[in-house]
Amino acid sequence: MDEKNKPWLLLLPALLVIVFLFLGGILFCIVQSLNYQPIIGKTTIDLEAYRSIFTERTFLVSLVYSFYIAFGATFLSIVTAIIIAMALRKTFIGKSIAVFTFQFPIPIPHIVSGVAILMLFTQSGFISRIFNMMGIAESPSSFPELVFDPMGVGIILALLWKFMPFIGVSVLALLQTSGLVYEEQATSLGANSWQRFRYVLLPIMKPAIMSTSILTFAYGFGAYELPFLLGGVYPKTLAIVAFERYNNVDLTYRPESMAMSIVITIFVVSLILLYRKMATQNS
Amino acid sequence: MACIKKKNQNNITRKIILVLLYTWTFVPFIPILIWSFSLRWNYPNLIPEFSLRAWKYVFTQKNIISSLFSSILISSVVTAISLAIGLPAAKALGMYKFKGKKLISTLVTLPAIVPLLAVAMGIQVVFIKLGLSDSIYGVVLIHLVPVMPYMIMNLSSVYEAYNPEFEQQARVLGANAFTTFYKITIPAILPGIIVASMFSFIVSWSQYLLTLIIGGASTKTLPLLLFAFLNSGDYAIGGAICIIFVLPALILLFGSPKYFAGTKSVRGGEV
Amino acid sequence: MTKLQLINLTKHYSGAPEPSVKDFNLTVEPGELVAFLGPSGCGKTTVLKMISGLLLPTEGDVLFNDESVIEIPPEKREVSMVFQKPLLFPHMNVGENIGFGLRMRKQKKDEIKVKVNNMLELVRLKGYADRKSTELSGGQEQRISLARGLVIEPRIFLLDEPLSALDASLRIEMRELIRKIQRHMKVTTICVTHDQEEAVMLADKIALMFDGKLQQYGVPEVFYERPKTKRIAEFFGCTNFVKGTQKGRTVATKLGAYTLDQLDDDNREVYLVVRPEAVEVSDGADSLKAKVKSRIFMGTHVRYIIDLFGKEYQITLESATLYKEGDIISFRLLKERLWAVPYDDNI
Structure with missing residues (x-):
């Protein structure tokens, strides 16, 4: 077996899946988004679907909303992940249980997080009832709207539950290895704890934070399940609007739904390319 | 004692953070559990009217059992296929240097990052034409798209850590390719394979939208059933299904603490 | 120039059967270079860390110029430390690394620049200020690390096996450099090493440790001519x-x-x-x-x-x-x- 070709042969089945299913799927989506409908005899393509959605208020609001959800969840996750990783980095009694707890949510399906938020934070949910018992909230409507609300609080909380450990575990690993020794060095040079954090630890954490938050952002931006479970009537995330339109009995909406999905895809791919460019620039 | 005072302050801060962490991580499971054991649980009660209705339903109703069975079947098949495809691919990426490796590497991991809505909606036309839509075969195929990257990424690190000289040693001592693979390579990478498979199983197990689009009316996996019950407001049965739904993840978490999270350095601070 | 006194220094980690350091008593005169010598695990790094404040002693005291510094946190003690690995901050260039301590002390930018360049000359790396800290050889990295620790003019300068990661020929060259700089800056210095040849070449006095205890303290000759045990x-x-x-x-x-x-x-x-x-x-x-x-x-x-x-x-x-x-x-x-x-x- 030719050594030069061996890796390609080994990769062949995987590449077939990627090319035919993944790239193929995207390709067919693009084609359909370009209004190519041979079924009704239309063999030309045009950008009508894109023009339509980009002038439509619902779509634009969803675009901003999806961005907001993804950004909000990612940002909060980064902040909390850093706080907890900083707290866990040194040795202490009970550390292994703490670290186990920290990484616990990682393999748990997102939907479970959504169900929990649903049961905890709705106006008649568990937390609301505790507030009621403590005398803070008299009735369900006195409890703030955190689920099915236009600010997407419930969605962000559910995403936070999953994102935070994902980012945090990477950061913690870094802090425990190179972090600690650099900290000692910085201390011996006269840096106080804030200076150590800002000038030494934070820069060291940066690559881990960047690589994991790109992933969480991408997931948040294109999320369907959690916004569907916990979201309100308006606004809706891009994926929900796209899927609704896809299921519309009126097939003339199909191209628009395809176009929306492609917008999501292009956005995420651009983000990844941007990140990789920044990463190679830095090193 | 300025130094000791600061140390105590840090300890208290850490204790507070730990309490918040434990609460935040585990409290979500409490209402799910309670709901699964309730008949009715109305506002403002903190304790429900106890009943095993939901659990009885879950263990006896045909739709739930068949749904569970579908999920197990689909996820197992997807994992097996991903393993068969992923092992050679991971070997190529983990142990070889070749032109275009970086591009391939990115391409292979892309489906795990990019939202797959476009893929599912796009490929559906083709699946309909090929008769794969609204069938378990289509669902298995579409699940491969997100699962395979996870499998390959996990296995790549296994191969990167693997020393090929063991194989060479075996060959030199007279073992053929098959024996070498069976007796030398597999035992060395088996733990990694197990973890990669468990993760991949869970990725397939958790799929909702992809199954919904491709599977149509015929394939109802557990997450689809879960959504249905939640939407109709039956949180008791929803809770019970959710508990079952979370089992594979719990098995991974408690069953393989050594290998979980991949990086030993996360636990390294114990020294 | 600072006089260093260690009084009955003891470190006993909870759960350990024996203390890591027991009743360590030592006086280092201002401007002296003392080597802590001993086999691996004998507690020399532990004593060093107690002097720097990175570790708190279980018992005993540390005095600079007859004043106890035990209650002063490490970042305020003005004791800088060079470790076995150079630990140059990867996201800063050479100049920024050296100037780090000065920046933390909020000194003026132009003053820092002058001091950094002076230091670079002293360690024979003139003009390296803008270089990336990841593009240096092991010996260069360690010299930058030395420069970084000395530019802040610490009261006590601590080195924890700074040369053990270097090649043999480099080690000899670096020993001479350390000696020369230390004499030039007249800073009280303690250098931990497990290499007895290095201790003899480098130090004014040697403190020999076994199993957490000080065995003998004196000029190098005394260990050859008058060993205690x-x-x-x-x-x-x-x-x-x-x-x-x-x-x-x-x-x-x-x-x-x-x-x-x-x-x-x-x-x-x-x-x-x-x-x-x-x-x-x-x-x-x-x-x-x-x-x-x-x-x-x-x-x-x-x-x-x-x-x-x-x-x-x-x-x-x-x-x-x-x-x-x-x-x-x-x-x-x-x-x-x-x-x-x-x-x-x-x-």
Whole structure:
């Protein structure tokens, strides 16, 4: 077996899946988004679907909303992940249980997080009832709207539950290895704890934070399940609007739904390319 | 004692953070559990009217059992296929240097990052034409798209850590390719394979939208059933299904603490 | 220049059977370079960290110029430390690394620049300020690390095995550099090492540690000429110990009786310590005759393994005297170079 070709042969089945299913799927989506409908005899393509959605208020609001959800969840996750990783980095009694707890949510399906938020934070949910018992909230409507609300609080909380450990575990690993020794060095040079954090630890954490938050952002931006479970009537995330339109009995909406999905895809791919460019620039 | 005072302050801060962490991580499971054991649980009660209705339903109703069975079947098949495809691919990426490796590497991991809505909606036309839509075969195929990257990424690190000289040693001592693979390579990478498979199983197990689009009316996996019950407001049965739904993840978490999270350095601070 | 005093320093980690450091007492005069020497795990780094404040002692005190600094946190103690790995901050260039401590002290930018460049000249890396810290060789990195630790003009300068990660030839060059800079800046310095040759070359005084305790403290010569115990003598390369009895100033052994003025009056069981170099070829009446079992050529000297009264000893003679295996050497012990240490079964 030719050594030069061996890796390609080994990769062949995987590449077939990627090319035919993944790239193929995207390709067919693009084609359909370009209004190519041979079924009704239309063999030309045009950008009508894109023009339509980009002038439509619902779509634009969803675009901003999806961005907001993804950004909000990612940002909060980064902040909390850093706080907890900083707290866990040194040795202490009970550390292994703490670290186990920290990484616990990682393999748990997102939907479970959504169900929990649903049961905890709705106006008649568990937390609301505790507030009621403590005398803070008299009735369900006195409890703030955190689920099915236009600010997407419930969605962000559910995403936070999953994102935070994902980012945090990477950061913690870094802090425990190179972090600690650099900290000692910085201390011996006269840096106080804030200076150590800002000038030494934070820069060291940066690559881990960047690589994991790109992933969480991408997931948040294109999320369907959690916004569907916990979201309100308006606004809706891009994926929900796209899927609704896809299921519309009126097939003339199909191209628009395809176009929306492609917008999501292009956005995420651009983000990844941007990140990789920044990463190679830095090193 | 300025130094000791600061140390105590840090300890208290850490204790507070730990309490918040434990609460935040585990409290979500409490209402799910309670709901699964309730008949009715109305506002403002903190304790429900106890009943095993939901659990009885879950263990006896045909739709739930068949749904569970579908999920197990689909996820197992997807994992097996991903393993068969992923092992050679991971070997190529983990142990070889070749032109275009970086591009391939990115391409292979892309489906795990990019939202797959476009893929599912796009490929559906083709699946309909090929008769794969609204069938378990289509669902298995579409699940491969997100699962395979996870499998390959996990296995790549296994191969990167693997020393090929063991194989060479075996060959030199007279073992053929098959024996070498069976007796030398597999035992060395088996733990990694197990973890990669468990993760991949869970990725397939958790799929909702992809199954919904491709599977149509015929394939109802557990997450689809879960959504249905939640939407109709039956949180008791929803809770019970959710508990079952979370089992594979719990098995991974408690069953393989050594290998979980991949990086030993996360636990390294114990020294 | 700062005087350093360690008083009864003890560190006992909870759960450990033995303390890592026990009753460590030491005084370092201002501007001195003291080496902490000892085998791995003997506690030298632990003492260093207690001086820096990175570790708190279980008992005891640390004094700078007669004032206790125990309650001062490490970042305020003005004790800088250079570790075995250079630990240059990867996201900063060379100049920013060196100037780090000065920036933390909020000094002015132009002042920092001047100091950094002066320091670079001192470590023979002039013009490197804008270089990336990831593009340097091991020796260069360690020199930058030294510059970084010294530019803040610390009261005490600590080095934890700074040269053990470098090649042998680099190590010798760096030793001279450290010595030169330390003398130039007159900073009280402690250097931890497990290499006894390095300690001897580098330090004004050596503090030898075994098992968390200070064994002997003094100028390097004293460890060769006047080791306190057999173990110390062994650490410094002596393998010849002859059991004997000391009465007054005379030590009686099976190799003969020797009256040594360098000893104090005492009556005790001893080992007569005979350094390999403490012999000379002689044919006289008091000479010993031994058979050569093997020899190692060491360039300027030859080390002979000899058999004397059934036991093996090592002696070192100049290369000019070339004996072969099986030859009989006739030699005598040089009285002035002999020493006696207490006889202890356990060592």
